[in-house]
Amino acid sequence: MDFPFNVSLYFISLFFFIITGGLGQLGVGLTKLLREQFGKNNVILSDIRKPPNHVYHNGPFIFSDILDFKNLEEIVVNNNISWLVHYSAVLSAVGESNVTLAKEVNITGLHNILDIATKHALRVFVPSTIGAFGPSSPRDPAPELCVQRPRTIYGVAKVHAELMGEYYHHRYGLDFRCLRYPGIISADSQPGGGTTDYAVQIFHAAVKSGCFECYLRRDTRLPMMYIDDCLRATLEILEAPAETLPSRTYNISAMSFTPHDLTQEIQKVLPDFQVTYNVDPVRQAIADSWPMALEDSAARRDWGWKHEYDLSELVQAMLTHVTTGNQLVQAN
Numbered sequence: 001m002d003f004p005f006n007v008s009l010y011f012i013s014l015f016f017f018i019i020t021g022g023l024g025q026l027g028v029g030l031t032k033l034l035r036e037q038f039g040k041n042n043v044i045l046s047d048i049r050k051p052p053n054h055v056y057h058n059g060p061f062i063f064s065d066i067l068d069f070k071n072l073e074e075i076v077v078n079n080n081i082s083w084l085v086h087y088s089a090v091l092s093a094v095g096e097s098n099v100t101l102a103k104e105v106n107i108t109g110l111h112n113i114l115d116i117a118t119k120h121a122l123r124v125f126v127p128s129t130i131g132a133f134g135p136s137s138p139r140d141p142a143p144e145l146c147v148q149r150p151r152t153i154y155g156v157a158k159v160h161a162e163l164m165g166e167y168y169h170h171r172y173g174l175d176f177r178c179l180r181y182p183g184i185i186s187a188d189s190q191p192g193g194g195t196t197d198y199a200v201q202i203f204h205a206a207v208k209s210g211c212f213e214c215y216l217r218r219d220t221r222l223p224m225m226y227i228d229d230c231l232r233a234t235l236e237i238l239e240a241p242a243e244t245l246p247s248r249t250y251n252i253s254a255m256s257f258t259p260h261d262l263t264q265e266i267q268k269v270l271p272d273f274q275v276t277y278n279v280d281p282v283r284q285a286i287a288d289s290w291p292m293a294l295e296d297s298a299a300r301r302d303w304g305w306k307h308e309y310d311l312s313e314l315v316q317a318m319l320t321h322v323t324t325g326n327q328l329v330q331a332n
């Protein structure tokens with residue numbers, strides 16, 4: 001039978017997305033990707049902060065506080081939302097300095113999201129993190145299933161999110177999907193107060209001043225990923241047919257490096273770049289409790305995950321973006 005239009009596109013366009021906490025390091029990039037795939041007006045970006053002009057003028061933006069259950073529910077109903085991408089969070093370092101806020105946003109907020117998603121039959125994506133592992137987890141690499149006893153409120157809340165999402169999936173049939181992201185490195189969005197932030201800051205310092213003071217020890221090895229790989233992985237798991245996902249929480253991995261490895265790779269392009277070390281005991285203790293690498297064979301097997309950026313490609317991409325971005329700023 002012939003259809004007068006592309007049936008798969010017709011079905012795809014039935015998805016209406018909302019992204020919570022979308023003005024952080026990852027949300028604007030994911031919104032761009034989703035809008036390219038599903039249509040500009042079908043993806044609502046939301047946050048509790050005022051968006052910059054270029055974000056405001058690029059598609060639907062709405063105020064949404066995940067702690068306000070009724071308001072979030074109203075937005076979901078009025079906009080016929082079918083997919084909720086839950087990015088709101090208080091990250092690891094900020095969480096340790098404000099545990100009350102981290103509990104509210106990362107635990108109470110998550111409960112609101114899961115309850116609204118279940119009540120209105122939404123699909124929901126919630127990212128987890130390398131921070132969901134702790135000092136008693138295997139560290140090199142951390143497998144999908146192992147002991148998870150994190151020592152940060154951020155990590156405790158993420159383990160809770162993984163377990164609650166999977167519980168709602170089995171108990172109520174909620175289509176819950178979750179990726180454990182490594183530290184994410186991006187050029188045009190700033191990190192929001194995590195332990196892996198140095199790996200973004202170092203590029204801006206290298207281009208701007210030629211020197212950087214690092215708050216982690218030079219030999220601290222952590223799993224990291226370039227933002228393009230992270231966002232593509234997210235799109236891929238959103239699009240994966242439910243029957244191809246025997247797990248609901250997957251590790252994804254790309255590379256692992258230390259501050260010293262990263263410095264040496266940057267010095268191949270900027271030989272005069274200098275790094276000094278002034279260790280912050282809080283963030284160092286967090287990093288020492290996290291895995292050095294993630295084991296991600298299940299994602300590669302079940303839905304074809306494959307990273308594209310290793311350390312050298314990451315450094316080239318970051319230096320190009322940061323340098324070009326700086327030139328644009330100077331020209332304006």
Ligand SMILES: NC(=O)C1=CN([C@@H]2O[C@H](COP(=O)(O)OP(=O)(O)OC[C@H]3O[C@@H](n4cnc5c(N)ncnc54)[C@H](O)[C@@H]3O)[C@@H](O)[C@H]2O)C=CC1
Pocket residue numbers: 020021022023024025026027047048049064065066067086087088089090091105109127128129130180181182183184185190191192193194196
């Ligand atoms: N960036 C990274 O390296 C990694 C991020 N993730 C996860 O990915 C998600 C997104 O991360 P980022 O964009 O880096 O975080 P971010 O810290 O940059 O942004 C979080 C956003 O949440 C918003 N927010 C805070 N309280 C809120 C509330 N009550 N209601 C609504 N929004 C609120 C903030 O305004 C902020 O824009 C988070 O769940 C994070 O845990 C996981 C692993 C690594």
Ligand SMILES: CC(=O)[C@H](N)C(=O)O
Pocket residue numbers: 091092093129130131154181182183184193194195196197
């Ligand atoms: C790895 C993360 O979850 C985040 N970047 C953090 O350092 O808190």
